[in-house]
Amino acid sequence: MNAATDRQWAVRDAVLRWLLAKTTEGYRSPILDADAIGETVGWAPSPLTRDEVADASNYLYREGYVTGVPVMGIGIPRPMLTVTGRRVAKTERPLRRAMRGHDVVS
Numbered sequence: 001m002n003a004a005t006d007r008q009w010a011v012r013d014a015v016l017r018w019l020l021a022k023t024t025e026g027y028r029s030p031i032l033d034a035d036a037i038g039e040t041v042g043w044a045p046s047p048l049t050r051d052e053v054a055d056a057s058n059y060l061y062r063e064g065y066v067t068g069v070p071v072m073g074i075g076i077p078r079p080m081l082t083v084t085g086r087r088v089a090k091t092e093r094p095l096r097r098a099m100r101g102h103d104v105v106s
Contacts (some may be wrong), residue, residue, distance in 0.1 A: 008055070009096045011048060014041045015056040016065060019081050020089035029068070029078040032057055060085065 034048040054075030065085030068076035
């Protein structure tokens with residue numbers, strides 16, 4: 001895989017971990033915010049962009065990890081973890097590993 005694909009998977013993991021943290025704090029449907037996600041999960045690489053976060057939320061929605069209302073260009077502005085999403089997030093394993101055994105599509 002290349003660096004862009006690695007980053008894409010890392011952003012997906014970050015959004016999922018952030019959603020679990022917010023849910024644990026009592027926020028079932030937090031507003032998707034790249035800066036807040038980076039701060040909460042301790043994102044070290046270059047800052048997350050809105051587009052990356054939107055793409056990650058769309059991916060998580062398509063895979064059934066979150067629910068919400070998709071908005072073109074924004075992703076899922078107020079995502080909520082599904083039961084499956086919560087289960088996957090609690091394992092703390094990277095999504096790429098969780099997808100093994102499935103067709104991995106970037």
